[in-house]
Amino acid sequence: MNFILNYHVKLVVSFVIILLINLNYCILANTYYVSNTSGNDQFDGLSSEYAFKTLNKINSIIYNPGDTILFKSGESWEGMLWIKGSGNLNNPIVIDSYGGEQKPIINGDGYQACILIYNDDNIYINNLELFNEASHLDSLGQTKKLNGFGGLSNLWGSGKDRRFGIKxxxxxxxxxxxxxxGLHIHDVFPTPENTNNVHKGYGIKLETLSDTLVK
Structure with missing residues (x-):
C-alpha cells in the first residue's frame, strides 16, 4: 500500500513539475513589436504603442521559447536580422507581422542575409517580404558585416559572393x-568582382558545417 501511495505521489509531483515548467515558458514568453515609424529603442517593445524601432535592437535580445517578434505591416527595415535563441517543439519563436495585411519588408542591404539563424532552431517565420541586392560595401567602402558571426561558420564573410534571403x-x-x-523573397543577388558569382543568390538555404542535421 505504501509503495502504491509513494508511486502515486511521485507521479503527481512529476506532473506538477512538468506543468510548472510549461507554465514557466508561458510566463517568460514575450511578444515584441517593431515599428520603424513610431517605434523607439528606448521603449520596452511589449506593446504596439511602445514598439522597438530598429533591427539592431531586435538583434541585441536573446529570445526564449514562445517569444514572438511582430513587425509593423507596410513598413521596412534595412540590414540583417539575426535571431538569437531557440524555441522548443511546443513553444517556437515566431516572427510575423501586425497591424495590416501588407507584408513588412526587410531589405538585406548587401549584408550576407536578410535573416540569419545560427545554431538555433524551433523558429517560425511568417508574412514578410525579403530582398537583398544592394552593394556589400558601405559608404566608406567597408564590407557590411555583423560582429560575432565569422570564421569557419561564415566562410564567405559577407554578401559579396553569396547572398541569402534566409540563411x-x-x-x-x-x-x-x-x-x-507566407514569405515573398525576391531579388537576392550578390555584388561580386568575379562575374561567375553574380547568380549565387539563394532565397532560403539550410547549411551544415559538421556532422549535424538541419530539418
Missing amino acids: VVSDEHSLANFKFN
Whole structure:
C-alpha cells in the first residue's frame, strides 16, 4: 500500500513539475513589436504603442521559447536580422507581422542575409517580404558585416559572393522545426568582382558545417 501511495505521489509531483515548467515558458514568453515609424529603442517593445524601432535592437535580445517578434505591416527595415535563441517543439519563436495585411519588408542591404539563424532552431517565420541586392560595401567602402558571426561558420564573410534571403547555419548540433509561411523573397543577388558569382543568390538555404542535421 505504501509503495502504491509513494508511486502515486511521485507521479503527481512529476506532473506538477512538468506543468510548472510549461507554465514557466508561458510566463517568460514575450511578444515584441517593431515599428520603424513610431517605434523607439528606448521603449520596452511589449506593446504596439511602445514598439522597438530598429533591427539592431531586435538583434541585441536573446529570445526564449514562445517569444514572438511582430513587425509593423507596410513598413521596412534595412540590414540583417539575426535571431538569437531557440524555441522548443511546443513553444517556437515566431516572427510575423501586425497591424495590416501588407507584408513588412526587410531589405538585406548587401549584408550576407536578410535573416540569419545560427545554431538555433524551433523558429517560425511568417508574412514578410525579403530582398537583398544592394552593394556589400558601405559608404566608406567597408564590407557590411555583423560582429560575432565569422570564421569557419561564415566562410564567405559577407554578401559579396553569396547572398541569402534566409540563411540557417549549424556547426555545433542538429537543428529542427523550422517553418516558413507566407514569405515573398525576391531579388537576392550578390555584388561580386568575379562575374561567375553574380547568380549565387539563394532565397532560403539550410547549411551544415559538421556532422549535424538541419530539418
